[in-house]
Amino acid sequence: MIESEAESERTKLKREISELRAALNRKEQCLRDLETLISAARAEDHPEENAIGAPGRAVHTKLTNDDIARYSRQLILPEFGVKGQLKLKNSSVLIVGLGGLGCPAAQYLAAAGCGRLGLIDYDEVERSNFHRQILHSEDRYGLSKAESARIALLELNPHCEIRCHSRLLYSQNAMHIIRNYDVVLDCSDNVPTRYLLNDACVMLRKPLVSGSALKMDGQLTVYSYGNGPCYRCIYPVPPPPEAVTNCGDGGVLGAITGTIGAMQALEAIKVIVGLGDVLAGRLLIFDGITTVFRNIRIRNKRPNCHVCSTQPLISELIDYEMFCGMHATDKDHPLQLLTSDERLTVEDYRDELQAKPHLLIDVRPPAEFEICKLPEAVNVPLAEILDDSYLERFAKQLEDKDLSIVLLCRRGNDSQIAVQHVRNRFPMHSVRDLIGGLHAWTNNVDSNFPIY
Template sequence: MSLPPLVEPAAELSVDEVRRYSRHLIIPDVGMDGQKRLKNARVLVVGAGGLGSPALMYLAAAGVGTLGLVDFDIVDDSNLQRQIIHGASDVGKPKVVSAAATISEINPYVNVQIHETALTNDNVFEIFADYDLIIDGTDNFATRYMVNDAAVLLNKPYVWGSIFRFEGQASVFWADQGPCYRCLYPEPPPPGMVPSCAEGGVLGVLCASIGSIQVNEAIKVITGIGEPLVGSLMVYDGLEMEYRKIKVRKDPNCALCGDNPTVTELIDYEDFCGTVSEEAADAIRESTITASELSDWVKEGRDIDIIDVREPAEWDIVRIPGARLIPKGDIISGAALKDLPTDKQAVFYCKAGIRSAEALAAAKAAGLSNAVHVQGGVVAWIKQVDPSLPIY
């Protein structure tokens, strides 16, 4: 459905701005009026990472007058494969600083507002309040639900995107005009069921595909042209080169925007989404060791069986010496339980400790009462024991 413009037009465009945006101005649906609305718009991008990078660059090029950036992370080597707003010389810098410099180079007429902080319940309302529209480029469920809930409670539209490996999704959530994120996903997936991009990977160019869709939708909402993805979910399959559009209806039973909402304020999103299942949380109590402790066990010649529960592609990149590979899925399904040791102490590890906690729970349920897992996984091993190994 078409919607009225979100933003009033600015008073005028300068001669230089007319030259810069001329290819927009000659599009009848945009024209001077639409470009003036873009100039007057205030857009906040949450996350200067995979999705935030192309979104920020194209928003800046399009002439959005004020761009806000929220991110607390620093640029890492592993970011450069997809986070194109950053370069090799930016490694070690705060992402918001790196991104702001690139934006200024793309378009000096953009006013950049930096929020170098983690978005939390304590600051989300204050930060969101100054913007007309939010673009969500986050990669974890806790922040996604917080962004949605804050946007609904403040009656602000936001453009959502999600990516994983070769697939992406995008939509516009605006409770005043249609469904919110909770209408589509009332509950987060069980902990450990959906791997993050850091665990499962993402094709770098997919970020551009979904990020550009997000910007396209933002421009449509700001200027009032076309039919934004309000009430629709765009699903993209990069391997099949296929787009599908799925209708999403406002849920009258939605906990947030339904007829009788039960969520009327921000909640504890880490608790709501969880990081590991209750079974895993129970399993790791008194059964967790550090990477340094594992190193000591190896030096002492302790009778242990080090088991890597990641995927084969991750195993090929880096591993703890002396380990063997049994993917978590095979342990959880029961297919590999027969391969677990009965005469040695099992020590499970993954990349960061989440998957190994789930594997530990399954192993303990199968009778391996003395099994443990490594807090922080192979990343902790690299940081604490052998910094010469690559972190991915």
């Protein structure tokens, strides 16, 4: 009886919470509608202005002499001209991720005279960034990426107002930040952030210029613009985590991210100025190996899309890491597949095993093994471990039941998967992996060992 009363009280509270959320969403919608009306009214009163422009901001109606000198090469373009320049000067763009895509995008937008840029990145400048993240430099190593980019952009164009958001974008802060910008650039490299940005941009009616680059390929499209689809219309459910590779694991050439990032700036300028044919409802695919650009039509808006349809199921931001089953950062997220007796610290390996007979198998891809390796390691990539093609190669050694097998990789994740497989094949052997992989080796044993 008491339990049933408590249950009914919980149900009542849940209903109240859901009604309050619905009321809040309606108010948010009213606010968006009012902001749109104010922008539209201002555009009517001042035809020289674009409807794009943050409400309440001072509006530039003239170009200065410096503007004319600085932007002269684009001012003389008939399709751009003074009107285009003024629209750009009154506009604001949020760049999410100041990495390989965000750096060139921010550089071209600041240089072209975008009035206000918001830069959001939780990360700090590292040496592995420099080959493609061209706003950062050696003297700003360790600085927040947003702040490093701000310094570089102001050197390029001191008239551009720059706001730094040195933090992770997540459900609780996304609406508050995005609301203050006209256009959003998705220069991130993870799936949860793509869904988060998509949903927030649909809810706030902001065009989302989405770029991606991996290995030798790039892609570009514009979501939430005109009658074009949103990201969820194309990908209603996230991919399985094991199917996703980021640049930290898969690699990328800097000129690929540079190409796509520069084109993200171009699409943002077209949206702001109202120029040409914006890449909405189409996907640009760039194959850097063959230098071929393809433009394919993507599906129309999905009538039952959970976020952009007329009856959306999702009307407030959710927990995107949970939804995708992935993290929104590319920081090391150690797997925990093995028990502690199936693992070995790098110090224990050095002290107890390194000098004795054993088989040290490095399971990284050959290209990574070529970068750096422990002297006693043999390379058997994880794929070969999983399909057992290594068995013949080590048949003789593996006959010795006393031979310890140690598996090693870059960070200590793949090596755990390898241990699970090898252990099943050789239950009589001691099969362990090195906790933290080569990163731990550099950090705890040999600081001269290269890290990548």
